[in-house]
Amino acid sequence: MxxxxxxxxxxxxxxxxxxxxxxxxxxxxMMAGIMYSLVALGFVLIxxxxxxxxxxxxxxxxxxxxxxxxxxxxxxxxxxxxxLTMGVMIGLAFLIERYMLRKLVNQAQIILFMAAIGLNFVFxxxxxIAWGSNVKxxxxxxxxxxxxxxGILLNSFDLxxxxxxxxxxxxxxxxxxxxxxxxxxxxxxxxxxxxxAVGIPLNTIWVIVWSVAGFVALVAGIMWGGKAGVQFSxxxxxxxxxxVLILGGFESVPGAIIGGLLIGIFEKISEVYWGPAFxxxxxxxxxxxxxxxxxxxxxxxxxxxxxIERV
Amino acid sequence: xxYREAGQFKSSYQAxxxxxxxxxxxxxxxxxxxVAYLVIPLIADEYWFQAVLIPFYVFAIAAIGLNILTxxxxxxxxxxxxxxxVGAYATFKLVTGFPELNIIIAFLLSxxxxxxxxxxxxxxxxxxxxxYLAVATLAAQFFILWVFNKVAWFFNYNPSxxxxxxxxxxxxxxxxxxxxxxxxRYYVSLIFLTIFAFAAKNxxxxxxxxxxxAIRDMDVAAEIIGIRxxxxxxxxxxxxxxxxxxxxxxxxxxxxxxxETEAFDLLNxxxxxxxxxxxxxxxxVLGSIxxxxxxxxxxxxxxxxxxxxxxxxxxxxAKHLEEIIFGVMIIFFLIVEPAGFNRLWQIAKEKIxxxxxxx
Numbered sequence: 001m002x003x004x005x006x007x008x009x010x011x012x013x014x015x016x017x018x019x020x021x022x023x024x025x026x027x028x029x030m031m032a033g034i035m036y037s038l039v040a041l042g043f044v045l046i047x048x049x050x051x052x053x054x055x056x057x058x059x060x061x062x063x064x065x066x067x068x069x070x071x072x073x074x075x076x077x078x079x080x081x082x083x084l085t086m087g088v089m090i091g092l093a094f095l096i097e098r099y100m101l102r103k104l105v106n107q108a109q110i111i112l113f114m115a116a117i118g119l120n121f122v123f124x125x126x127x128x129i130a131w132g133s134n135v136k137x138x139x140x141x142x143x144x145x146x147x148x149x150x151g152i153l154l155n156s157f158d159l160x161x162x163x164x165x166x167x168x169x170x171x172x173x174x175x176x177x178x179x180x181x182x183x184x185x186x187x188x189x190x191x192x193x194x195x196x197a198v199g200i201p202l203n204t205i206w207v208i209v210w211s212v213a214g215f216v217a218l219v220a221g222i223m224w225g226g227k228a229g230v231q232f233s234x235x236x237x238x239x240x241x242x243x244v245l246i247l248g249g250f251e252s253v254p255g256a257i258i259g260g261l262l263i264g265i266f267e268k269i270s271e272v273y274w275g276p277a278f279x280x281x282x283x284x285x286x287x288x289x290x291x292x293x294x295x296x297x298x299x300x301x302x303x304x305x306x307x308i309e310r311v
Numbered sequence: 312x313x314y315r316e317a318g319q320f321k322s323s324y325q326a327x328x329x330x331x332x333x334x335x336x337x338x339x340x341x342x343x344x345x346v347a348y349l350v351i352p353l354i355a356d357e358y359w360f361q362a363v364l365i366p367f368y369v370f371a372i373a374a375i376g377l378n379i380l381t382x383x384x385x386x387x388x389x390x391x392x393x394x395x396x397v398g399a400y401a402t403f404k405l406v407t408g409f410p411e412l413n414i415i416i417a418f419l420l421s422x423x424x425x426x427x428x429x430x431x432x433x434x435x436x437x438x439x440x441x442x443y444l445a446v447a448t449l450a451a452q453f454f455i456l457w458v459f460n461k462v463a464w465f466f467n468y469n470p471s472x473x474x475x476x477x478x479x480x481x482x483x484x485x486x487x488x489x490x491x492x493x494x495x496r497y498y499v500s501l502i503f504l505t506i507f508a509f510a511a512k513n514x515x516x517x518x519x520x521x522x523x524x525a526i527r528d529m530d531v532a533a534e535i536i537g538i539r540x541x542x543x544x545x546x547x548x549x550x551x552x553x554x555x556x557x558x559x560x561x562x563x564x565x566x567x568x569x570x571e572t573e574a575f576d577l578l579n580x581x582x583x584x585x586x587x588x589x590x591x592x593x594x595x596v597l598g599s600i601x602x603x604x605x606x607x608x609x610x611x612x613x614x615x616x617x618x619x620x621x622x623x624x625x626x627x628x629a630k631h632l633e634e635i636i637f638g639v640m641i642i643f644f645l646i647v648e649p650a651g652f653n654r655l656w657q658i659a660k661e662k663i664x665x666x667x668x669x670x
Contacts, residue, residue, distance in 0.1 A: 053442050100642055103646040104646060107645075110387060110593075114586065114641065114645055115641070117641070118639070118640075118641030118645070120638065124638075125631040125632065125633070129631045133627065239449075242446045243446070250442065278461075282457070284453045285450060285453035288447070289454060291446070291450070292435060292447045295438070295447060299438050299443060300443070307440070310531075311532045311535065
């Protein structure tokens with residue numbers, strides 16, 4: 001009975017007793033979730049267009065943030081530094097396509113996954129050799145203040161991150177829906193061979209997709225770096241994005257956003273209300289467990305394509 | 312000229328189905344065994360045992376285990392580190408709880424514990440497939456390590472959180488603990504590897520292995536021809552985890568001597584073991600062993616090579632450079648030979664067969 005009480009009754013009573021605090025927890029969770037979504041978005045874009053489960057996305061975030069900070073330390077103005085970093089990411093996308101993807105066409109997905117992990121090592125090493133491995137402060141002029149709104153404590157940086165994510169998603173949606181390149185991207189995501197047959201250059205598309213993923217990584221890098229400092233542990237946020245991915249579905253951009261929000265809220269609530277009962281430090285696995293249990297009922301995630309098996 | 316099956320007639324099914332049907336293969340294996348069991352212990356020094364050979368064999372067992380699951384049965388798992396941890400912690404509890412228990416028995420028993428845990432985490436594989444399953448196995452990885460970190464009973468309330476191998480003897484030889492001779496520990500890991508490799512090889516070419524491969528190639532079709540998916544997949548998870556569990560026990564008790572959960576981390580164990588089977592070749596026992604050798608030796612080589620040729624670089628720089636080279640080599644290798652060392656080995660055999668007149 002004692003156990004039942006601590007796990008199933010007490011947390012809900014806590015929630016009900018202080019609704020404002022609960023709202024704060026939920027909003028905090030959504031803010032954290034948006035940050036996860038930013039990383040998950042990069043995964044989804046690349047998976048859709050090139051079928052690579054890009055484990056290196058986390059390292060790309062680190063690399064982009066390191067490049068940006070390194071440039072700013074050399075007194076390059078912010079806007080120019082962002083443009084230069086973007087140039088570097090596009091250059092890398094070009095190299096990756098030329099020397100990795102093109103040679104690995106038609107390989108099994110697990111081989112591509114392994115290659116992405118290899119890429120992860122390269123990015124980690126290269127970023128730290130080029131820009132040093134100590135923790136750096138990234139200050140892009142976003143105010144980091146807390147204020148009260150309707151009795152609820154909010155953080156301006158988090159709000160800014162949420163708005164950025166919303167704008168980013170809107171831009172991506174416009175890009176995918178309205179531009180010819182976007183249409184080509186969707187065609188490739190739908191069916192490689194059919195896209196090739198109607199004359200869409202696959203190689204160019206891959207460069208574009210990896211560049212877009214590089215751009216998303218840069219935005220994520222600015223947000224995460226601004227919040228927690230640019231350091232090696234940024235690589236590990238890839239692991240935070242994985243449960244978001246499987247919950248939302250690998251192929252779905254809205255899935256990445258909604259999945260991120262859900263995981264963020266879930267993680268915060270479990271940490272605040274169930275954390276003490278478990279003895280703390282549960283954020284490492286709780287999201288995975290939640291996603292796993294969810295998948296038992298819906299194996300393709302929230303918005304993933306329905307898995308149809310033919311013999 | 313020397314390596315061909317011509318003239319070797321089989322007069323019984325038994326001879327025809329032998330694990331090495333060609334006499335040259337048998338000779339080759341005999342030479343490998345002589346080198347591994349007699350020559351290496353004579354010439355290797357302590358550094359080689361501790362830094363190269365013992366980890367090589369221990370990881371080879373884990374790689375064979377993962378290859379059963381991923382290579383033969385097609386279920387990608389990123390949780391091998393956790394199953395190794397189950398083996399290690401179970402052994403620790405067994406040998407400290409029952410001091411008179413033979414440690415070899417403890418290794419095998421903890422393999423059974425790991426198998427049970429593996430089967431529990433294998434249950435979702437019936438519904439979840441592909442990368443969804445791979446990410447879902449990460450739940451096992453993080454959850455199990457968290458439990459071992461959090462519940463003090465598992466590490467006997469040791470304030471540092473470490474588990475340490477106590478000294479234990481088998482047939483009068485000290486096999487674990489800080490005093491155990493490297494050569495004894497070498498033999499223990501080698502004997503385990505030999506037995507497990509043969510067991511895996513035989514399972515893979517028997518009824519069970521065929522069922523696994525059918526599930527891997529197309530599980531719906533396999534189900535239709537009468538292979539029970541639940542049964543087969545769970546067996547793969549169980550046997551794979553058994554191998555991983557024993558490897559994890561050896562990892563702590565024969566190689567490291569003492570460790571905490573950090574040693575079974577995703578980046579320290581699960582990913583490298585996956586690298587081993589991909590580089591070695593999916594669905595191949597020999598490939599797992601070669602891949603394990605490659606992945607264990609490559610970092611050591613990369614660390615030692617620059618000073619050897621007289622290039623002095625700072626430790627920090629060297630570490631990052633190592634990462635880059637490691638990553639580039641993985642990608643390069645996947646591009647050159649995605650089917651791994653096993654395929655290279657087969658190509659080599661094919662070449663030798665026709666040598667010196669390849670037409």
